[in-house]
Amino acid sequence: MAVKVLANDGIAPSGLKKLKENGFEVDTDKREQEDLIDAINDEGFQVVLVRSATKIRKEVIDACPNLKAVIRGGVGMDNIDVEYAREKGVMVSNTPAASSQAVAELTMAHLYSIARGLYDSNRQMPVNGATEFKKLKKKYGGGTELRGKTLGVIGFGRIGQYTAKYALGNGMKVLAYNRTRKVVDLDLEIEGVNASVNIETQSKDHVIENADFISLHVPAQADGKAVIGEGEFKMMKDGCYIVNTARGGVVDEKALQEALETGKVAYAGLDVFENEPTPATELLKNDKISLSPHIGAATAEAQSRIGTEIADILIEHFK
Numbered sequence: 373m374a375v376k377v378l379a380n381d382g383i384a385p386s387g388l389k390k391l392k393e394n395g396f397e398v399d400t401d402k403r404e405q406e407d408l409i410d411a412i413n414d415e416g417f418q419v420v421l422v423r424s425a426t427k428i429r430k431e432v433i434d435a436c437p438n439l440k441a442v443i444r445g446g447v448g449m450d451n452i453d454v455e456y457a458r459e460k461g462v463m464v465s466n467t468p469a470a471s472s473q474a475v476a477e478l479t480m481a482h483l484y485s486i487a488r489g490l491y492d493s494n495r496q497m498p499v500n501g502a503t504e505f506k507k508l509k510k511k512y513g514g515g516t517e518l519r520g521k522t523l524g525v526i527g528f529g530r531i532g533q534y535t536a537k538y539a540l541g542n543g544m545k546v547l548a549y550n551r552t553r554k555v556v557d558l559d560l561e562i563e564g565v566n567a568s569v570n571i572e573t574q575s576k577d578h579v580i581e582n583a584d585f586i587s588l589h590v591p592a593q594a595d596g597k598a599v600i601g602e603g604e605f606k607m608m609k610d611g612c613y614i615v616n617t618a619r620g621g622v623v624d625e626k627a628l629q630e631a632l633e634t635g636k637v638a639y640a641g642l643d644v645f646e647n648e649p650t651p652a653t654e655l656l657k658n659d660k661i662s663l664s665p666h667i668g669a670a671t672a673e674a675q676s677r678i679g680t681e682i683a684d685i686l687i688e689h690f691k
């Protein structure tokens with residue numbers, strides 16, 4: 373009998389096609405969280421595919437004895453009780469490498485956007501561009517350049533390293549901090565010309581104190597604590613820029629607002645928020661923050677890679 377898969381947060385056509393070709397039955401209709409247990413049991417789903425929206429907590433695992441596998445299309449698995457599921461014999465996997473490039477590119481987009489006030493200029497130009505052109509030109513004319521500046525990368529795993537490569541390719545210097553020390557050769561390929569840049573991670577204080585721009589690439593912390601809070605903001609250069617495309621809460625939002633108010637931080641870029649999907653309105657209304665709604669991995673290319681990776685994992689698991 374075909375293995376029934378509920379792709380509750382969607383799946384790219386590449387993955388859907390591959391799964392169907394290999395005999396899986398895939399349902400892509402979204403079930404609300406409160407209807408999930410009934411759907412899994414009544415319709416006989418053995419596999420649930422999630423992104424970040426659907427939560428697979430202990431209660432779901434306990435209530436669904438026929439559930440065999442949960443796959444997170446993407447990286448962070450904080451919406452799944454991973455250890456508990458595995459103890460109960462449910463296979464849990466993510467697709468760790470497929471989205472690194474997409475998140476790194478969004479990080480660069482936020483960095484360039486805040487360096488030139490582009491995100492805010494895009495808000496003002498349609499409304500006031502025709503009547504206040506000169507005023508807006510003055511307002512957004514005080515930009516800064518990335519080339520020659522130092523990017524501090526906090527969390528030097530897959531995405532941190534990808535971001536470092538983009539930053540190096542854009543002429544930035546890179547300082548990196550990781551919880552466990554790493555020495556990494558980053559291979560850059562530019563039009564067939566290869567260059568390798570060796571980066572050794574430094575202390576957190578050193579990175580924070582010396583960076584002009586800071587970018588976060590750590591997972592949600594097990595203790596729920598922020599990696600960048602009041603103390604870290606104090607250590608930053610005056611007028612530092614910060615981007616968080618990692619997870620809501622790894623930068624303390626209240627401390628960030630204060631740092632933006634005092635000018636300690638000039639501008640920030642946020643893709644992730646403490647209280648998704650209802651982020652704090654003070655953040656959304658702050659004209660010093662470039663915003664995106666958790667779309668780091670949401671490129672066609674990354675979703676396609678994720679889809680294929682999910683299919684490969686399931687084909688291997690159920691063969």
Ligand code: NAD
Pocket residue numbers: 446447448468471472475526527528529530531532549550551552589590591592593599617618619643644666667668669670
């Ligand atoms: P990874 O596991 O390859 O790298 C994370 C690194 O952070 C590891 O090297 C780890 O040692 C380090 N680390 C953990 N806690 C730390 C701390 N407190 N201080 C310093 N270093 C610490 O993961 P990745 O693939 O690079 O992804 C990183 C995070 O990006 C994910 O966990 C996820 O939360 C986030 N992410 C966001 C999006 C998005 O849509 N915005 C998409 C994918 C991933």
